[in-house]
Amino acid sequence: MDNYILILVCIIGLCFGSFFNVVILRSLSGESIVFPASKCPKCGHKLYPWHNIPVISYIFLRGKCHFCKEKISIQYPVIELVTMILFGAAYLKFGLSIDTIFAIILLSGLIIMTGTDIKEKLVDCNIAIALAALGVIFSYLRVGNVTDSLLGILAGGLIIETLAHLGLLFPPKTRIMGEADTYVTGALGAYFGLKGICIVFIYSVMASMVLALPVYLYDRYKNNDKLTCILFVLFALAIVVYKAAFQNWITVGIVGIIGVLLSISIMKNIKNEGGRTYLPFVPALAAGTIYFMFF
Ligand SMILES: [Zn+2]
Numbered sequence: 001m002d003n004y005i006l007i008l009v010c011i012i013g014l015c016f017g018s019f020f021n022v023v024i025l026r027s028l029s030g031e032s033i034v035f036p037a038s039k040c041p042k043c044g045h046k047l048y049p050w051h052n053i054p055v056i057s058y059i060f061l062r063g064k065c066h067f068c069k070e071k072i073s074i075q076y077p078v079i080e081l082v083t084m085i086l087f088g089a090a091y092l093k094f095g096l097s098i099d100t101i102f103a104i105i106l107l108s109g110l111i112i113m114t115g116t117d118i119k120e121k122l123v124d125c126n127i128a129i130a131l132a133a134l135g136v137i138f139s140y141l142r143v144g145n146v147t148d149s150l151l152g153i154l155a156g157g158l159i160i161e162t163l164a165h166l167g168l169l170f171p172p173k174t175r176i177m178g179e180a181d182t183y184v185t186g187a188l189g190a191y192f193g194l195k196g197i198c199i200v201f202i203y204s205v206m207a208s209m210v211l212a213l214p215v216y217l218y219d220r221y222k223n224n225d226k227l228t229c230i231l232f233v234l235f236a237l238a239i240v241v242y243k244a245a246f247q248n249w250i251t252v253g254i255v256g257i258i259g260v261l262l263s264i265s266i267m268k269n270i271k272n273e274g275g276r277t278y279l280p281f282v283p284a285l286a287a288g289t290i291y292f293m294f295f
Contacts, residue, residue, distance in 0.1 A: 009091040010084045014054035016108065017083030021076050024115035027124055043068035054080040075115070083111055089294055102138045103293060106131060106191055110286040113184060117282040123180035128187040135190025152189030156197045160185045181281045188289055196292070204281070204288030211284055231262040 022038065038047050045067040051057050058077040065072060090103040109131045113123045132153055139149035160182040167176030189197035220228045235258045242251040 005096070006088060006091060010088045013084035013087030014080050016087070017080035017111075018052065018054045018076075020083060020108065020112050020115065021079050023112050024075075024079070024119060027112075027116065040065045040067060040070065042070035054084075075119070079111065079115060083108070086111070086290070093294055098138075098141060102134065102191070105134055106188075106289070107293075109187070110184075110282075110289060113180070114280075114283045114286045117180070117280040121280060123178070123184065123282055125180055125183045128180065128183035131187040132183075132190040135187060138191060139193070148193035149190050151194040152192055152197045153186045154189070155194050156185035156187070156189030156201070157182050159197075159201055177281055181285070184282055184285055188285060192292065200285070200288045200292045202288075203291045204284045207287035207291070208281060208284035211287065215280070225265075228262070228265045231258060231265055234258050235262050 025041075038052060039045060040047065042065060045065070048066070051061065051066060055077045058072060061072065063072050063074070064070065086107045087104055090100050090107065094100040094103060109127050113127055117123050135153075136146050136149045140146050160177055164175040164177040164179075164182070167174055185197065185201065188200055192200055217229055217232060235255070238251070238255045238258050242255055
């Protein structure tokens, strides 16, 4: 019986993931989320119903539009699979309970906001506000009062605002975190309370460090700065070679030289762009939340 419910939850997750793709795509362009029917963003051809089956259609269409053969973004199957996995994990963790419902709502909001943050560096703060309100209700249902939940909102918001304003102390004197980060962290505080949000924040900072590297390299790649990317790959290879096989002064020297070149290349770019390589923090908050929730 449990397995049947799990399969059902996973299928629901796939369908919701499919819907979240549309929300991520259209909430930013201002188009209606329900109408019009889904169409290819390239050729505008209306899609047949069997082009809309989560993941399966992507595989059968081999990642291309049926009509114009334009590549379909990998975002679609990725969001569908991530949603399925998270819904399934929530059910496995909390069982048939109100906890699962609220976990699924929170995770859904985070998936959408993470998607728009990565895609457009924009987050709809209304989603965070709605999540905060639901978080307060959830706390009331679970522990009978909302004090800890409200303190969590306050703490979450204050942590990010304090950090954001640190940027005003140094040139170029701008906020170093977006306003959306404040809203999202506040919303998480509503769910996890005072102590919980502090832990989630620490996890998120660690996650942002892990996420920062590939995001940074992708940014460099997109800006046609192949040199930094190549140097990074060489640096990683040199370390692997050093660790795995040859631990002598030649390999140490090579690691050192490539390391210095890589540092120079990175520093030069930071100077060129006034030090603002943008790192979305919402994905890190989502990762921190998932870790806190499940591990
Ligand atoms: Zn097309």
